[in-house]
Amino acid sequence: MQRSNFSRMAMKENITGYLFILPNLIGLTVFTLFSLVFSLVISFTNWDLVGQLKNVKFVGFDNFSAIFKDEYFWVSLWNNTWFLLAIPVNILLALLFAVALNKYVFGRKSLRVIYFLPYITNMAAILVVWNMLFHPEKGPINSFLRSLGITHPPLWLLDSSWAKPNIAMFGIWTSVGFFTMIYLAAIQNINKELYESADIDGASSRGKFVHITFPLISPTSFFILILSLIGSFQQWSNIQIMTEGGPGKSTYVLGFYIYKKGFSYYEMGYASGVAWILFLIIVGIMLVQWRMQKKWVHY
């Protein structure tokens, strides 16, 4: 009897709990799960976004086989892979800034705000300023380069060799402040006694950083790495505003390709296929990272 009462009470508690999260669960089911399933289904069809669903034809794996034969897919994937190079630069810079800000730097509170500002500012506004800075003829960057004697400075976003580095620089500039703040919080959470012990043992600054700071902020580094990887593969809005995938195909990325295929070229079935392939790529990389973290992340 007592056991039965206990089970009933436990069940009531569980039901109450589920009722509390029911609104969120419905939202998740409708807007996330349903959308995911729907996009998976239409990736096997020839839906053109605006046509009636009753006219949609099931095409099996035709979309996927066409994707793997599509030059634009491979170029986009290559460009996405290239943009991964910006991640270690971003992480390193953020860590350096965080270490510097953690020490005695004049005006460090103001500097924190300055570094964080690009992250919270509207992207369209930033891009207008960025375009002005890097204007090939009238921008201050090229004016400065000309004053240094470089008679033909890069055309930046108008040059297929420089467009990717320029976009990567933009990405680093907008996100380094956010990562710096995360690192700073992690560094400030490290027990000071560890550093004091290290000082007593005669450890150098480098030694303290390598043997204390870096291992203890490794979970934060892992978190930033995952965020950066996902963000890098998902980027498209900055590409759309800055270069629209050009010059040539030099900045064509998968996210932008999905958008173009779905909403400009009206091949939503195909675009969904690319989106699912991108999802699998990201999941694959995450799984690899998850396994490798055992070697270098210390909790």
Next chain:
Amino acid sequence: MGKRNKVLYQVLVLLTLAAVLFVTACSSGNKEGGSASSASPSGSPASSASDTASKTPDKKVKLRFAAYNQDTPAIKQDLANFAEAHPNIEVEVMNFPNDLNEYYKALDVAIAGNETIDVILMQKDTAGKKATQGILTDLDSIAQKDNNFDIKANYGSVMDGAKTNGKYYYIPYNIDFDVLYYNKDMFDANGITAYPDENTTLKQLADNAKKLTTGEGANKVYGFVWGYATYNSLLRLIENEGWQWLKEDGTPNLEDPRVKEVFATFKDLFDSGAVPSIANMQLEKMNNRVVFAQKHAAMIIRNWWTPVQWNTLRYDDKLFWQNGPDFKFEATHLPRFNDQDKPKLQFVQPGWGYGVSSKSKYPAEAWEFIKFMTATRYEVSDAITVIPAYTKISDEKFATIYNYYEKKDGTIIKDAYGPEVAAQHKKIKDEIVPTISQFQIRPIDVGIQNAIMDVIEREATEYFTGKIDIDDFIKKIQAEAVKVAKK
């Protein structure tokens, strides 16, 4: 413990089922509608006017009108005028985002979700696509029942460009055409007596542009500023002469010698500094109308709406011309591509317009609304703000497009330019010889056209920055366009 888990599992399944039912209920709610008068698309065959026309004209019907940016005093007045003229028809303006791209996305979602829509506001290209997808009703059959209303006679030869598969699926309320504006004073100051006219060729325009370019930096005056900050827009100049995006066999037509010539001409103009490059226009967000009004351009090509925007910039934004235009300017036809081409040719675009949804239960009433919004409203309003596709508009009413302006503070200007500007635009409009449109010969999939245009945009930078020569550029865009055109 096992039993508890089983119970929890059952609860979870019930919850998920509830969520699915919720979704189904939401989507079917739109189909059946909240009021008796809303159209119900479910189960209805593709409409023909005789099947679905209202049999009782006195019965009050409610039309759902998909549009954006309708929250202006002028539109509200038009809707009120329509309601007065047709008390049995209520028009409900659906709530869509107030941005062009967002509107189209939301419209696609609404159509895909089977929302009730009777009349749709859209542009020509969108109308063509939606017509081929069966979303719109053909208007010929409805017009026939309306005392054999002659669509072409009322809306002009621009309607040839508004057909899809030989039928009308939308009626434009305005037409769009480009105009060449030139600063007469600059021509006089430089001793050029041959002003641009309908016989001017692109080469003559380019030569004049170089002669009229002066100054540097803040004092720079461009000889000519193109109106559209995209590379593929340069092809409009040859579209006017009948160039088509696709050949007879459906492959891209970028190897046509005219394509090479127009790009080469503009590269020469960009390199000489007579014309700001497309890249500069994009980076600086250049508006050639402002550049012209501020006397930094001797000639511009832009559409007919240019003097209307000048009114806004001058009266409300107070950017220039506080005492009226401070130089003489005129408007004329676009240049011919070369001297073999006929003058006054232009690929006149039917502009924004209205179509009837194929799922509308009230196509006859929807047709009445369309007729009102494309013709009657211009006759009853004080002033008009577009060039109507409707051909029977009076000269006096036409002149109000340019001369009538209501400032933000409510003051009304009735004579912004005098009679010349309106007269010049009316002359151009009446004299234009519309080029036979792409749509009439070979309907082009909008998705494919977008893809080909994107190829040109992406690859053009390499040519215009001097990295590759014109022949390599043409080969490249043709090859890339062939790839993307395969669907």
